[in-house]
Amino acid sequence: MNAHQNDTPILRAEHFIKYLTGRKILDDCSISMRPGDVKVLIGPSGAGKSTFLQCINCLLEPDQGEIWLGDHRVDVKNTKELCDLRQRVGMIFQEFNLFDHLTAENNVALALRKVRGMSRADALERAHAELARVGLGDKAKLYPAQLSGGQKQRVAIARALAMDPTILLLDEPTSALDPELVGEVLTVIRDLAAHGMPMIMVTHQMEFARAVATEILFMEAGKVIEQGSPEELLAPGAQTRTQNFCTRLHDLCGESVPEEQERN
Amino acid sequence: MLDVIDLNFLSGRVMPYLNRGLMMSLQLIIPASLIGGAIGVIMGVLRVFGTPKVRRCTDAVVAVVRGVPLTVQLMILYFGLPSLPGLKIYLSPYAAALLGFIICTASYQSEYVRGALLSIRQGQIKAAQALGMSRWQTVWSVIVPQAVRRALPGCGNEIIYLIKYSSLAYIVTCIELTGEAKVLVSRTFRPTEVYLVAACYYLAMVSAATWLLARLEKKLAIPGFGTQK
Numbered sequence: 001m002n003a004h005q006n007d008t009p010i011l012r013a014e015h016f017i018k019y020l021t022g023r024k025i026l027d028d029c030s031i032s033m034r035p036g037d038v039k040v041l042i043g044p045s046g047a048g049k050s051t052f053l054q055c056i057n058c059l060l061e062p063d064q065g066e067i068w069l070g071d072h073r074v075d076v077k078n079t080k081e082l083c084d085l086r087q088r089v090g091m092i093f094q095e096f097n098l099f100d101h102l103t104a105e106n107n108v109a110l111a112l113r114k115v116r117g118m119s120r121a122d123a124l125e126r127a128h129a130e131l132a133r134v135g136l137g138d139k140a141k142l143y144p145a146q147l148s149g150g151q152k153q154r155v156a157i158a159r160a161l162a163m164d165p166t167i168l169l170l171d172e173p174t175s176a177l178d179p180e181l182v183g184e185v186l187t188v189i190r191d192l193a194a195h196g197m198p199m200i201m202v203t204h205q206m207e208f209a210r211a212v213a214t215e216i217l218f219m220e221a222g223k224v225i226e227q228g229s230p231e232e233l234l235a236p237g238a239q240t241r242t243q244n245f246c247t248r249l250h251d252l253c254g255e256s257v258p259e260e261q262e263r264n
Numbered sequence: 265m266l267d268v269i270d271l272n273f274l275s276g277r278v279m280p281y282l283n284r285g286l287m288m289s290l291q292l293i294i295p296a297s298l299i300g301g302a303i304g305v306i307m308g309v310l311r312v313f314g315t316p317k318v319r320r321c322t323d324a325v326v327a328v329v330r331g332v333p334l335t336v337q338l339m340i341l342y343f344g345l346p347s348l349p350g351l352k353i354y355l356s357p358y359a360a361a362l363l364g365f366i367i368c369t370a371s372y373q374s375e376y377v378r379g380a381l382l383s384i385r386q387g388q389i390k391a392a393q394a395l396g397m398s399r400w401q402t403v404w405s406v407i408v409p410q411a412v413r414r415a416l417p418g419c420g421n422e423i424i425y426l427i428k429y430s431s432l433a434y435i436v437t438c439i440e441l442t443g444e445a446k447v448l449v450s451r452t453f454r455p456t457e458v459y460l461v462a463a464c465y466y467l468a469m470v471s472a473a474t475w476l477l478a479r480l481e482k483k484l485a486i487p488g489f490g491t492q493k
Contacts, residue, residue: 054390057394059390059393059394083398086394086395086396087395087396091394093391095387097390097391099392100486101486110405111392114397114401115401143487145488146487163395
């Protein structure tokens with residue numbers, strides 16, 4: 001599905017600057033999302049990728065910068081606007097962060113009841129629909145401790161989707177998973193991308209990034225230093241930092257890039 | 265040894281007295297543990313998630329309550345308040361004892377709850393916030409339910425302490441189990457039997473509380489959370 005006809009960005013994060021413990025973690029980072037965009041943030045550890053992601057839904061408040069939803073500038077000091085922003089921007093964490101004391105269905109239903117004000121029955125019905133969508137219809141009554149890592153992450157995705165977000169942020173969604181469980185989570189994410197869900201994802205799964213990304217942003221030392229389509233940045237002989245980084249990733253763990261390079 | 269214990273004396277004189285005392289003890293312990301426990305949870309939450317001002321105030325209350333012997337606190341409530349110039353507050357012995365126990369147990373409970381609240385991972389809070397939940401929604405529906413389960417063993421310990429320090433009520437003339445025992449001893453001069461029975465009563469109360477707490481822990485148990493089954 002291609003939704004690029006519509007040119008109004010649904011979300012813009014502009015000129016983010018963020019200091020943590022006196023260090024400048026983000027130095028003028030911006031990103032703009034149009035319907036159907038899947039943007040992948042890559043870069044070395046400590047580049048500020050996670051911080052950037054968490055600033056977009058204000059889990060970390062940027063010291064400077066603006067967040068726009070459509071043509072409305074979000075006032076992050078206003079609690080109601082902040083809650084609205086967070087409902088519209090779903091987030092998936094590396095370490096899942098399922099509510100440990102709730103079953104899978106209640107993990108999904110909690111925010112529907114508390115934030116949306118849905119009745120218990122309606123919320124559970126919606127939760128079951130979302131769990132079925134990520135292939136976990138039969139695990140609704142299980143607690144997080146009874147699920148595998150991949151299943152936990154899929155519950156987390158169902159939980160985010162239940163809030164009908166207009167965009168999804170994924171912070172290394174497969175990094176905490178055993179290798180054989182990565183596939184099931186990537187399948188769900190690929191499916192979402194195919195249905196046009198806009199996403200910003202931090203990942204080191206370069207093959208996956210190349211397959212689904214409409215744009216790759218390469219970050220280093222708090223700045224976006226390269227930005228472009230996977231074809232541009234990863235073209236053979238492109239001499240980009242991105243490609244250099246990916247080659248090094250490959251050298252370290254035998255992943256991604258070369259196959260296609262050889263073909264070309 | 266068995267000759268010393270006169271069963272007729274025990275069942276005819278000691279037990280009727282001590283049963284009356286036991287009733288009074290229960291009337292102190294049950295409301296104090298329930299109300300004190302609830303206030304303890306609220307105070308614990310305020311001490312962790314309150315505004316800096318609220319945190320300072322609740323911390324100060326706990327510092328005073330934990331820093332002053334319960335005997336002295338009860339004396340102040342019962343003998344001290346009436347002589348306060350301006351507001352003359354007269355508490356009945358029962359009200360003074362109950363109030364003293366509630367304040368004391370709530371302060372100790374808040375410390376157990378505070379520890380448990382601090383042990384909840386930041387990720388849980390972030391996940392709730394990312395879904396658009398407000399600060400207090402996050403605290404009450406995500407953090408407190410987890411923290412209470414972690415605090416339960418400590419809180420149970422405090423309830424068992426409460427059962428025993430409830431014996432201090434007699435010093436403000438609220439005659440509960442220990443009070444009745446003292447009165448009876450002064451009339452009969454048979455401390456061995458009387459206090460032995462009183463000790464058995466306390467042991468029975470503590471055993472019952474231990475059993476109830478174990479059942480509660482079991483009922484609240486969640487896979488992968490707290491006690492593993």
